[in-house]
Amino acid sequence: MQRNAIVQRQQVDREDAELLKRVQRSDQRALATLYDRYAGVLYPLNLRVTGSHEAAEEVLHDVLVHVWEKSAGYAPQNGSVYAWLVSLSRSKALEKMRSTNQKRKQEGEGSGQRVNSNADLKQPAPETIIALKGYTEEVRNSLKSLSKLELRLLELSYYEGQSQSDLARMLRIPLGTIKAKMRRGIQKLRQASTEEAKRP
Amino acid sequence: MKTEERHAQLELCIPYVFGRLNPGNRKQFEAHLVTGCELCTRELSGLYEATTLLPLLLRQEMPPTGLRQRILSRASSKKQEQPRAERPSTQREAPVTPSTHPESHWYRYAAAIIGILLILALAFFVYQLVGTTVSQEKKITDLQTRIQQKDEALAIFGAQQLEMVSLAGVEPGSGFYGKILWDSSSSNALLQVAGLAAAPAGERYQLWMVKEQKYFPIVQFDIDSVQPNFLKTLTLSVGEKREVEGFTITLEPNGGSTQPSGRVFLRGAR
Numbered sequence: 001m002q003r004n005a006i007v008q009r010q011q012v013d014r015e016d017a018e019l020l021k022r023v024q025r026s027d028q029r030a031l032a033t034l035y036d037r038y039a040g041v042l043y044p045l046n047l048r049v050t051g052s053h054e055a056a057e058e059v060l061h062d063v064l065v066h067v068w069e070k071s072a073g074y075a076p077q078n079g080s081v082y083a084w085l086v087s088l089s090r091s092k093a094l095e096k097m098r099s100t101n102q103k104r105k106q107e108g109e110g111s112g113q114r115v116n117s118n119a120d121l122k123q124p125a126p127e128t129i130i131a132l133k134g135y136t137e138e139v140r141n142s143l144k145s146l147s148k149l150e151l152r153l154l155e156l157s158y159y160e161g162q163s164q165s166d167l168a169r170m171l172r173i174p175l176g177t178i179k180a181k182m183r184r185g186i187q188k189l190r191q192a193s194t195e196e197a198k199r200p
Numbered sequence: 201m202k203t204e205e206r207h208a209q210l211e212l213c214i215p216y217v218f219g220r221l222n223p224g225n226r227k228q229f230e231a232h233l234v235t236g237c238e239l240c241t242r243e244l245s246g247l248y249e250a251t252t253l254l255p256l257l258l259r260q261e262m263p264p265t266g267l268r269q270r271i272l273s274r275a276s277s278k279k280q281e282q283p284r285a286e287r288p289s290t291q292r293e294a295p296v297t298p299s300t301h302p303e304s305h306w307y308r309y310a311a312a313i314i315g316i317l318l319i320l321a322l323a324f325f326v327y328q329l330v331g332t333t334v335s336q337e338k339k340i341t342d343l344q345t346r347i348q349q350k351d352e353a354l355a356i357f358g359a360q361q362l363e364m365v366s367l368a369g370v371e372p373g374s375g376f377y378g379k380i381l382w383d384s385s386s387s388n389a390l391l392q393v394a395g396l397a398a399a400p401a402g403e404r405y406q407l408w409m410v411k412e413q414k415y416f417p418i419v420q421f422d423i424d425s426v427q428p429n430f431l432k433t434l435t436l437s438v439g440e441k442r443e444v445e446g447f448t449i450t451l452e453p454n455g456g457s458t459q460p461s462g463r464v465f466l467r468g469a470r
Contacts, residue, residue, distance in 0.1 A: 028272055028275050028276060031271070031272065031275055032268065032272060035268050035271060036268075039262055039263055039267075039268070040260040040261065040262050041255050041256065041258070041260060042255070043261055043262065043263040044255065044258040044259060044260055044261050045255040045258060047261070048255075048258055053264075056263070057263050057264060057267055060263055060267065061267060061270065061271055061274075064271045064275075065271065065274055065275070065278070068271075068274075068275045068278070069278065079245060079248055079249060080249070080252075082252060083248055083249055083252045086251075086252040086255055087248060087252070090255075091219075094219065136256045136260075139253050139256045139257070140256070140257060143253065143257065151257075154251075154254060155254065157218045157220070158218060158251060158254050159254075161218070161219055161220065162220075163215070163220040164215070164220070182214065183214065186214060186247065186250060186251075189250035189251065189253055189254070190246055190247070190249075190250040192250070192253060193246075193249050193250045193253055
């Protein structure tokens with residue numbers, strides 16, 4: 001990853017930390033700025049997990065309200081504000097998806113029509129997050145080394161909460177291969193996030 | 201923990217981050233994290249940061265217009281919670297841990313101090329108020345007692361057959377004087393004395409009736425130093441009133457004596 005992209009990301013992280021401090025002081029403009037920065041990433045994430053625009057919107061609402069009400073729960077030493085937001089969003093989206101599926105099962109309906117935002121993966125993305133624009137491009141370039149299967153396994157696991165055993169059954173691939181491919185995919189993800197930091 | 205066991209725990213980091221540990225393993229793994237294993241903590245932190253890259257690969261899309269305003273409206277209508285540690289979830293959904301934010305605490309400390317000062321001021325005010333009330337109540341009681349004494353004295357003054365026995369200080373120049381007003385038609389009487397100081401501790405003044413050269417105790421009483429003109433209503437049950445020769449006031453031990461034993465202050469003959 002290019003050094004300027006990492007520097008840009010570090011600058012964004014510092015700004016985010018400052019924004020969160022302002023949120024803790026009940027500054028609504030800071031909350032609005034966080035929304036403007038990350039709604040464009042969190043909303044597609046929620047959409048990918050829940051498969052519904054309505055649910056994705058609801059989850060994003062809940063995440064931002066959580067940030068407003070419980071921002072004191074964020075600990076900078078454990079990661080960036082962005083990582084916190086993404087983790088929160090994914091967790092709430094998975095919860096929403098499971099509860100919706102459970103409800104549908106009880107009502108005897110199918111899994112419903114899911115919006116497959118993954119289909120858009122290979123299309124050029126409209127960059128709505130100006131602050132992370134360069135960084136996002138660098139991440140994409142770094143993750144080109146991921147094989148289709150590795151990326152598919154990571155996505156199914158991350159967005160749909162599939163276990164490795166589930167994946168093995170669903171894709172008819174030996175469990176050992178699933179584990180090895182996922183481990184390798186994660187290694188590549190980690191390299192993408194840290195390789196620049198290792199450079200002198 | 202042995203190296204191979206720690207390695208086994210490291211194997212759990214990935215399914216933990218992806219939320220795929222069964223409850224038993226999850227509990228065991230979280231208990232392990234609580235021990236402060238640096239290896240696993242570092243591994244987890246790296247995994248969390250790495251997985252947050254995945255959403256950047258999705259096609260970015262802004263939510264429908266109106267959501268931003270709804271969130272901000274909700275924020276303006278709902279106050280933030282007090283900073284406190286978020287309970288770690290069963291799956292580590294977010295790298296959140298208890299944290300302190302001193303820069304956001306100063307006004308809470310200031311508010312707490314102001315609150316304490318207000319409470320102390322209020323307590324002091326209440327204390328003063330209670331003290332004043334008690335003092336006022338005592339004054340009212342004293343006034344009521346004196347009014348009652350005067351009413352009783354007036355009733356005796358209004359009696360048809362009133363006798364008076366003057367009392368004088370036994371020692372010349374003592375300045376003690378007094379009188380007993382006695383309603384001959386009833387047992388009611390009024391004692392008035394002036395010039396007596398408050399009795400020493402453990403002693404009280406005692407009024408005696410003298411009849412056939414014998415002393416009969418009537419009543420013990422206290423002199424309040426702030427009340428120079430002392431009045432006390434009495435009931436004199438003396439049988440044949442004409443046998444009464446006079447009255448004497450002495451200082452006796454608290455509880456009274458059957459015969460005069462202390463210093464004689466006032467004496468009066470009929």
